Amino acid sequence: MTSSILVLPLLLSQLPAGPLPLQYEPDRGYLLSLLKTLDIPLSSQTLVFSKTSAQFPLIFPAAPRAIYFNDDTYVGWVRGGDFLEVSYADPVRGATFHVIEQDPSRKPRLAQREICLQCHESSRTHSIPGHLMRSVHPEPTGYFHTNRSNFITDDTSRFEERWGGWYVTAKKSLNFPHMGNQIYPTVETPRALQPFDNPTWPSSSSDVVALLVLGHQVAGHNHLAWLDHESRAALALQHTMNQMDQKEDKVSTWSASTQRRVARAIESAVRYLTFADEEPLPQRIEGDTDFAKDFEKRGPLRKFNLETRLFEYPLSYLIESKSIDHLDPVIRLQFLQRIQEVLLQEAGRGDYKKLDPEKAKEAYRIFEQTHPAKAKVQ
Structure with missing residues (x-):
């Protein structure tokens, strides 16, 4: 399996002459x-027709x-x-955004695209670079009604707003009511769309299970990025205060403000x-691709429930994320201790x-078995 965290720096670097590991098709x-x-499965495909790109x-x-994703x-x-x-x-940096030109006459290179931060760095992402899964009232053209509320989709969202x-x-x-598969010729009158089918796309599916996981994952990444950013900012300010007061940098010297922020x-x-605020599923969910089967193969915390909730266990597979490994050691320990307590x-x-x-105890046992070093928090 190729790790995307290794592939991306390769593509970002100045690539050597000669054939590249990317093949073009018309x-x-x-x-x-x-x-x-990047080891991203085709079964992860979701389709968005609103003009939000x-x-x-x-x-x-x-x-x-079409959007495809892995962890x-x-x-x-x-x-x-x-x-x-x-x-x-x-x-470390939160979401980063890049493009690869679709030009067969030029060597494919990954170029950073800062303009994406106009939408992807706002209060909706804790004011740091992040991903968004938006839900809008689309017009027949794909533009969306700006005089109606639009929503950010995550585990806590009501299904009628997704x-x-x-x-x-x-x-x-x-x-059950949801906003997918429809357009709004007028603000108050939705109209159902015909199922999408075009052979140019790799698939005609926009699997509901992939959509549920995508919504969970992008918000989860944002929470972890904010944890890292906010805690480092708090510790940096605490360090400055400790220098002024000639104190050591240790937890016992934290001010009340630092303790609250962290x-x-x-x-x-x-x-x-831990899915503490997850919106219950309104019915049994079953996708129309192999996404769920492919996803579950990658670890026990990925086991789906899909009857009343998304996953079987109340501990996200994002606990395995590299974002947690990169937290300040003191913050990582406190975070993992809090996971254990809950x-x-x-x-x-x-x-x-x-x-x-x-189920919570079982989730923690799985975490201990699969990541014994990370779960060792005493």
Whole structure:
């Protein structure tokens, strides 16, 4: 398996002369070769037809943007587009955004694209670079009504506010209100779209399970990035105060303000990674691709429930993320201690009353077995 964290620096660097590990094809350019290089499954494909991308002039309900992803890397493809969109959940900098020109006459190189931060660095991403999964009221052209609310989709979102501007496909009908698969000729009158089908796209599916995981993952990355950013800012300020007061940099010298900032950031990430505020599934969910099967193969914390909740265990696979490894050691220890407290002591009561205590304990046992060094927090 090729690790995207190794591949991306390779593509970002000055590439040597000679053939590159990306092959061009007329219909899709470098897309399929890039997905293979980054170990991103085709089954992760989701389709968004709202004009919420830099390549918006080419995006319509009849020509949606395709998004593919693995644990830390996202690829966007637009038919006829000048470039592939590549973004990465960097454990230090937050989301980073890049493009690869779809030009067979030039060697493919990954170029950073700072203009993406106009949308991807805002209060919706804790004011640091992050990913967004938006839900809008799309017009028939793909533009969206600006006089109606739009939403950010994550685990806590109400289903009636999810997937506006996205195709949603499933093996069985989704018999609950959501905003997918429809356009709004007027603000108050949605109209259902015909199922998408065009052989130029690698698939006609926009698997509902992939959409659920995508929503969970992009928000999870943002929570972890904010934890790192906020805690480092708090510790830097504390260091300055300690120098002025001639104190050592250790937890016992933290001010009340530093303690609150760190605790708030940790608790936010812990609540999200333990699904403490997850919106229950309104019905049994079954996707129409191999995405769920492919995803589950990669580890026990990825086991789906899809009856009443997304995953079987109340501990996200993002606990395995490199973002946690890159936290300040003191913060990482406090974060992992808090995960342990919640899963072994607080599940089923108080602020974590939604968590099944037995499933929580089982989740922590899995974490201990699969990541014994990380789970050792005493």
